[in-house]
Amino acid sequence: MTIATTSGAVSHPRTMWIATATMTVALVLAPVLGVYPVFLMKALCFALFACAFNLLIGFGGLLSFGHAMFLGTAGYVCAHAAKEWGWPPELAILAGTLAAAAMGGVVGLLAIRRQGIYFAMITLALAQMVFFFCLQAPFTHGEDGIQAVPRGKLFGVLDLSNTLVMYYVVLAIFLAAFLFIYRIVHSPFGQVLKAIRENEPRAISLGYDAERYKFLAFVLSATLAGLAGATKAIVFQLASLTDVHWTMSGEVVLMTLLGGMGTIFGPVVGAFTIIGLENYLAGFGSWVTVITGVIFVVCVLAFRRGIVGELAAWWARRRG
Amino acid sequence: MNTFKRTMVGLGVASALAIGTAQAQVSDGVIKIGVLTDMSSLYTDLAGAGSVAAAKLAIDDSGIEKRGYKVELVSADHQNKPDIGSAIASKWYDAEKVDVIVDVPNSGVALAVNQITKDKNKVFLASGPASSDLTGKACSPNTVHWTYDTWMLANGTGAAVVKAGGDSWFFITADYAFGHALERDTEAVVLKNGGKVLGKVRVPLNNQDFSSFLLQAQASKAKIVGLANAGGDTTNSIKQAAEFGIVKGGQSLAGLLVFITDVHSLGLPTAQGLNITNTFYWDQNDASRAFSKRFEAVDKGIHPTMVHAGVYASILHYLKAVEALKSDSDGAKIVAQMKATPTDDPLFGKGTIRIDGRKIHPAYLVEVKKPSESKGPWDYYKVKATIPADQAFRPLADGGCSLVK
């Protein structure tokens, strides 16, 4: 499958480190400079979700149209653990993440055998099954969702009901996961994955078990998406059906596409842009949906490399 | 302090000097009211833009702005989703300095807003939602539940239907907090009066096609098909029940929550004979008729529902309390003041607010007129009985509210 991705050529290590450092500094200072921390936390959770998704499509070449099932299920498990079982936030988030990993394993086993469109359709179908399960299961409370999830004290010490404390915890989680993804992509595992994406038959002929690599990438992607979902449940103290609905799967595709598939920073940029847009347009009702659709169309027709992808290409042209 | 804050405080001080200490303790110099409602989905007619219009009328009628206070009104659409509703509520309270949220015609969203309001010590005037849990296990010192609730509906409409011979029921229930509460409260009434519940089916909110659920109701052979839903869901159920010959086959429909806007959209030929419990009818006396006239002028000719009336009355009483305390910043204190003062407004008459946050006023059991009995559009109800205030709502001790000692 050949979705347009930027090759890693421009991700020169020094550029990467400068970019990462800038991003970190900006995010550390943002709440101090007056940006509404709840908005930032939402954007960070979605950025993590998009990075996880990008691992699968940008580097693995697999378009999953059901990634919301990992985000939402982890959210529900985490919320239930924190609220009904009284678990502290770190254990609740861990529980959510592991639930998503397990689900990723099962779905991966079923879906990996297929390619391209069929893969997307299987993930979509399985995500719908998860949605309807969440709708019916008593512990999710259907349309009402799990509300009033306690924030608790992280490790018994950090009081997460303080917005700033919560923000820096979320930032720490995001940065840790971000660096983890960076390490994966630039490891031998990541290289093989890219080889499989570019030319699967050749990779197989070289002796690599393509299915196993794809499966591992899928499970990793699901786990990180789950981490995003569980964290989000603690931040917003709510787990709802919106997070398992297929439009959420579409949203993460959009964020990654807009930001730039196959780039490291693309999903982050895409997530912040989309969340920012939604925030800005919140008072305008369904115009958000319309604008989201327009961005999709424009990206597919004229902007396939996404923001970061185009920037990288322009930079590469400049350097000759 | 940034410029905006400085200006606001400056204005506040200036007016305080001019008029006295009127503004001294009102937070940021403005009483900010947020109407959180359904602007685009199935409850938009019974609340929606009409609630915003009712809020404006209440602010004007209170006269509080003439006495030196500044009042600002904002509104938003919660789209019947608790995550959207709670995100708006949090942002309003945290970043936009809203002091009180009103309306919220969706019990799922209302329960979420109820919790957030308590955490941030603001005020929630729940004039839109139905779930009796708001004054039961979810009761809060920051919330006043106005207008109606599921217990009142169950003991009004439900009891009347059972006593008239409808002793076997099948429920079609909207699958969220409101539907569950209404089904639970009505089932209790049916069983208490010696009836049976033969079955229930849960339907997603804002469902368009009820055919398979109506068939199940038919198959159960229950005498009464109880509709534990509201707004667009109810009108769809009733219309489709007519198509599938439910009534022709000998069963009756009980619309447990019906608003005058629903009757208007169904039309009298379809809606005639329905038993409804409401706490406000635009044509009940001169005061309500006068209000209705002003309301129609600002809401496209729609006559006010009891939800609209609730928005009006609750804001009026809230502003009285704020003025008495000369402050809008401590939510629990304001609600305590509201509970200490008896209410008197042109729409609900005289009433009180109980310690569990339940507003008490009389309820009316009405029947929808036959087309021949109606003198014109919106002349739809004939009042069959008045349930006095002290009997219309659940007894204080039965709710399980922690505020009731």
Added chain:
Amino acid sequence: MEIFGIPTQALFGQLLIGLINGAFYAMLSLGLAVIFGLLNVINFTHGAQYMMGAFCAWLLLEQWGVGYWWSLVLAPLAVGLTGVLIERTMLSRLYKLDHLYGLLLTFGLALIFQGLFTNYYGSSGQPYRLPEEFAGAFNLGFMFLPKYRAWVIVASVVICVSTWFVIERTKLGSYLRAATENPALVQAFGINVPRMITLTYGFGVALAALAGVMAAPIYQVNPQMGANLIIVVFAVVVIGGMGSILGAIITGFGLGIVEGLTKVFYPEASNTVIFVVMVIVLLIKPAGLFGKER
């Protein structure tokens, strides 16, 4: 009388309702199968185009008093034209790229249409008056079947069978099928392949709009009506085989019946049963029941 412990009244009633739902699944998946068969495009906009057909009928009635029968012709024409426009200006640029871009583009278009209509009309339904000819119901003994719903079953079978006939048994249909296999060769024979592709897309879209008009009196006209349906229709097409007309029709009706049966025995699962079937089919016969591996 009881079958498997369920009274026949309930069973047949739900089966009939299921058949009606199946009629819509069949009509919609037919259009989708036609479009995928020829264009290799997964038309995610199909649900929105179905919705636009219904809105077109509603607007025709509300604004100009144009009735149901005229709408059956005018609405598909109007929406089909928008389809032609979409294909000419946007879709045609994506043919040389991966299929998935077509999916993403049409997904974006679906969001645009849905958002626009929700903005103007809210998300609860607009009622569409049943045409006078269909007032009333047939008393079948085990249930009352509204006349209109009976018409829907009959009409959809006719539409599906005629479409299948045109594509599989006529000369025009054979050109279409040939162009799918080998566009260059067919073009060399003098047939204007790009135009045929455009018209085919328009036809598929028109089918969706036609289904929308027929749905209006039953399901109310509301901007979300397509979104709820599109995923199910995808599942139908995948099960039936992505390019197979016959597969789409049979699976569509079949699924309606399966759903109806599930509603009787295990109602909570009625929403999920289609996806379970889809996963099973994809694991055993990935090209679908009637499809050919590409």
